Amino acid sequence: MLLSMIVLIPLIFAVLTLLTKTREQARVMALIATVSVLLLTVYTYFNFDSTTAATQFEEFYSWVPSLGISYHLGIDGISLPLILLNAIVMPMLILFTWNDDRKAPNRFYSLILITQGAVLGVFCALDFFLFYVFWELTLIPLFFMVSIWGGPKKHYASIKFFIYTHVASLVMLLGIFGLYFAAWETTGTPSLSIPHLLAQFQFIESGITRDLIFLALLFGFIVKLPVFPFHSWLPDAYTEAPTAGSVLFVLLKIGGYGIFKIMLPMLPFTASPNLMITIMGALGAVSILYGAFLALAQKDLKRMVAYSSLSHMGYVTLGAAGLVSLSVSGAMFQQFSHGLIMSIMFMSCGVINKATGTRIINELGGLAQRMPKLAVIMVLAFMASLGLPGLTGFIAEFSVLAGSFVNLQGYVVIALMAIVITAAYHLWALQRAMFGVYKEKLGNVVDINGYQTLAMGVIAILILYFGLNPSPVLDMMLTNSEHIIGLMAGMGV
Template identity: 80%
Template sequence: MLPILSLIVLIPILFSAVTFLTKTREQARISALVGTLITLVLTLYMYFSFDSTTAAMQFEEMANWIPSLGISYHLGVDGVSMPLILLNAIVIPLLIIYTWDDVRSAPNRFYGLILAMQGAVIGVFVALDFFIFYIFWELTLVPLFFMVNIWGGSNKKHAAIKFFIYTHVASLVMLLGIFALYFNAWSITGSPNMDMAHLISQFQFFESGILRDAIFLALLFGFIVKLPVVPFHSWLPDAYSEAPTAGSVLFILLKIGGYGLFRVMLPMLPFTATPSLMITIMGALGAVSILYGAFLALAQKDLKRMIAYSSISHMGYVTLGCAGLVSLSVSGAMFQQFSHGLIMSIMFMSCGVIQTATGTRIINELGGLAQKMPKLTVIMVLGFMASLGLPGLTGFIAEFLVLTFSFINVPTYVIIALLAIVITAAYHLWALQRAMFGTFNEKLGEIVDISSYQTLSMGIIALLVLYFGLNPSPVLDMMITNSEKIVSLMAVMGV
């Protein structure tokens, strides 16, 4: 059987190395595009062969690696990871097309880092051994750090270091949680084993309730900082706004924080000493992030920082949906990750085009761009409408499921989150009206619409936002299958 999971991880990494060795911009971008297209073809083959009716792992690959430490080469996908792999496989080649004519400085390194990032992120999604999982988790830091530090804006060094410190410290805390899980399970079974499912299954047998809660919180901290949620969010606006457009999109595709909640935290939740307290923590963090992130976005004058803060608000739905502990609320949280990746890609790409064309991202300095950039306006309006939750687009499906079904178990936090809906609509519509409509600001000079490459890449993503908004079943069905399995465990444990 074809080791398809190994291939979709290794191919981007191998092509990353090839791209680094290229000599011209033409060679670099062709090498990068070929590598990502091969990954896309393999991912589509896997997606169309995927059985959405089962929550079991599929396309599994397993081999002993370091038996003395219980470390194995164990890969697999299910309805939690398959949509996120698909998201990356689709958006990354479109991102390369989007930047086709833009990259002038060190294109071999620029495209090489994009491919390295893709391989590392997919590695996180397919890893079923904690050792491999953590290796790929840490590897995702490297391309993003250099992407911001080399091609970022005027405050790039500060943003890159702040991002690295925040997320690396969180990763170290998570690593302590993994070690505690590993050594305590070893003491129970008498043999080492780093398999994720095995360690999670042994978690319930730890005698100390304080230890179980401490491990849970250590792992949760690692995931929510990467997500991020308030109050661990301050690295995100700087990193997103200082990164080049491609870097901002790569940050958006970094869905490993939310993925960790579904893969690790929810299966462990029933076995904590105080599950109701842990649910309260997740629900409160989600609701506060939704509301506070919306207020922060409303206060921004910089279009890109507004989009960055809106991302914090939208990621709050992931944590809130998890706290809802209903199959459809958890499915909505999963779908929010997929939807958010598509929507924010459009929004950051639109912002990048505007900054390149006008030389500014300050909303009050723009105005009337729809007269000069009609193609961008159509795509950008669709992205903004999806972000504010307009019915018929992907953002509505995700937020509707989270808010409606989380209300069953955590109504207080849903009510808090509902307060953000009006604010979310306000800052989206205000930014659109000021930047794209009204009287054209003649000080901006001559402006041309988006290029054919940008139209192609952004247009395809926009169509996907519309398609999955009208027909979410192709990815939502597999999410529901897995969320039902997760929630059934909660019911058995009486949570």
């Protein structure tokens, strides 16, 4: 029941929030929901056995037996850290937006809660039908989020995001169908259970079928992640979204989750595993470098952060393709770390935009004098993002690069080149926007309010905490990556 509650509480509260009349009611309702999810998740975390890669807290009810669809939930060391990330940041997001004035607050908070429920649903689902339902459900609230409260190009950005990722989901659906029927043929019974289908994948006779299924699913995941060359929806959607929307995008870790949960166990059984590794590794390495170069060229602070997100997501694919437990667990940790860091970075962009009316780096300057609290938190996030030791970003990226070097030296060299550029754009932006002489024409800016300080501060402290002591989440990631790598031993990969 625990997982069902974690998934359903946000969805139920989304409806209740929609019915509220005032901003006060809506935000309180949203806070109650997100805090309840956080408490339940923390309880789950402390009852979770991180020494085993097995599925825990399983729930199973038959739903449509004639098609093999069931209501099947369960979590493991891949999903729990992401659930934890989501559960932690969501209440902070509600607090961050606590004093914001915006139209239709009930719909705003309702959409946030739907997104949370859908994302948590993807992490918990162990049935492809359910997985796909939640996967698609993430799309609708985000689309509305961008198209109602977004920036000047919101309509273009929301439609582009919708079409791009919806088409990718349909390709993924084709892959799911292929897997479903191929396994139906071998076993004689229909089933959409994820563990069952992953286990059956190796018994599909035709190698081409296996490769096509793998590529179709991979396409769905890497577009959502996103990875070069399927990233062009990202800068528009992330930049045009309201701050809360950008944070929701950041917490949308379902693409990377799919890679670890579904792609990696299938990888050794494809007809040409080396080709698949090359594809993933190359796309990852190119994304890291290309994203960093694009970020360097941006004038808009938020757009820069958006491209840096692309660059960071490259580590996820590269680490997954590295196929040693160090790189795989590092890539999983990158998802967790990236969620925390980027949340603060987008929140900072939002605050700056609201206080000064601009996000163009050139027009900013010396903000640290007027916004000292923001400056402290922002510097910490930027340092974590560029990979300063002692913060979460370093652990993730170091593990990925060190681990991947075993199998993918060439790609690691490409990625290494990006590190200098990454440091450059982070420091440059920080220096020009926050430090130096204060530009008087920005007017009388005020620092972040108490709620925002609390929200961003808590996340900043967690970045520091997990940077110094990653084992509370890294241990279970390691257990699972070792399990996945164990599956591959002897497959000649």
